[in-house]
Amino acid sequence: MKFPYSLALFDLDGTLVDTAVDIAEAVNRTLDDWKLPQVEEMVIRGWIGDGARVLVETAFRHAGSDVAVDDIMEGFMVHYGETLLLRAKLYPGVAETLEALQSQGVALTVCTNKPQRYVRPLLEHLGIADRFGAMVGGDTLPERKPSALPLLHLAQLFGRQPGDCVMIGDSATDAAAAKAAAMPLVLVSYGYPRGFDLRSTQALAVIDDMRALLSLHPQASGVASASIA
CATH class of the missing domain: 1.10.150.240 (Putative phosphatase; domain 2)
Known part of the structure; x- marks a missing residue:
């Protein structure tokens, strides 16, 4: 698919x-x-x-x-x-999913609130830095998530409209940023939600494993969130 x-x-x-x-x-x-x-x-x-x-x-x-x-x-x-590099580890299925998406020609970026200077060293340490065409940290731009600015900046950088992109995150901060940018959203269930009810959003899906992203179907805005097994 x-x-x-x-x-x-x-x-x-x-x-x-x-x-x-x-x-x-x-x-x-x-x-x-x-x-x-x-x-x-x-x-x-x-x-x-x-x-x-x-x-x-x-x-x-x-x-x-x-x-x-x-x-x-x-x-x-x-x-x-x-x-930074003591015990950090990729979640299951991340490396395989990034490889599969890249093989389909999907452009991949990182949009995080982590300070910019720590983003690439961490990804290089974990062996996935070369998968990403751009990385935006929390101090890269004048505003950070939940502002729409980092998401719209990356979309513009790659010449895409927000509707052609998807934000994948784990928290209310990611959900608010995607909503502000009018960008489709997928949430993972295994991260740091900080008490946020992931299924209260209008996310396309809430997934339990990153590999489930590869089975994503586009849906109209306003559809209730769903799990992908």
Whole structure:
């Protein structure tokens, strides 16, 4: 079956790559620097997706600290870089799906709120960087998801209309960005939804495995989300 969209935009953390263990390590190292209590990884998983600054602010407020985020970020980014490649791993089926889409001539991009300078090193480490024709991070443009700007920028870069593209993500941030860009959306069920009800959206599908993306059928806007087995 031929994939129905000519450009695919992938979120990174929680969609292509499970990075929560490494991100949690960076957060806890930073909390330790400030003599604050550690936080369980499962709690930190619920904070991932809105960018490093929001993550840090959430962690420090959770710890009861009112220290200014600007005073924390430099140290956090050092730890973030140190832990970036420790235990990150691709989700099942990601490598095969990217290869299959590329073989069909689908242009592939990354659209993430992760700081730009960490995106390519992570993807190179995991062996999939060469699959992507462009990568947009959370600080690449003046606005990040849930703004439509990163999605529309990538569509324009490849000369596509939003309706010819599909955003693949795992959270309310991705869903809001796709809606703002009037771009079709697919959500994965295994990422970092942060309490968001994935099936409350007008996504084309909610999939449990990235390989299910290859069976995607285009649907009219407004169709309720569906699972792909």
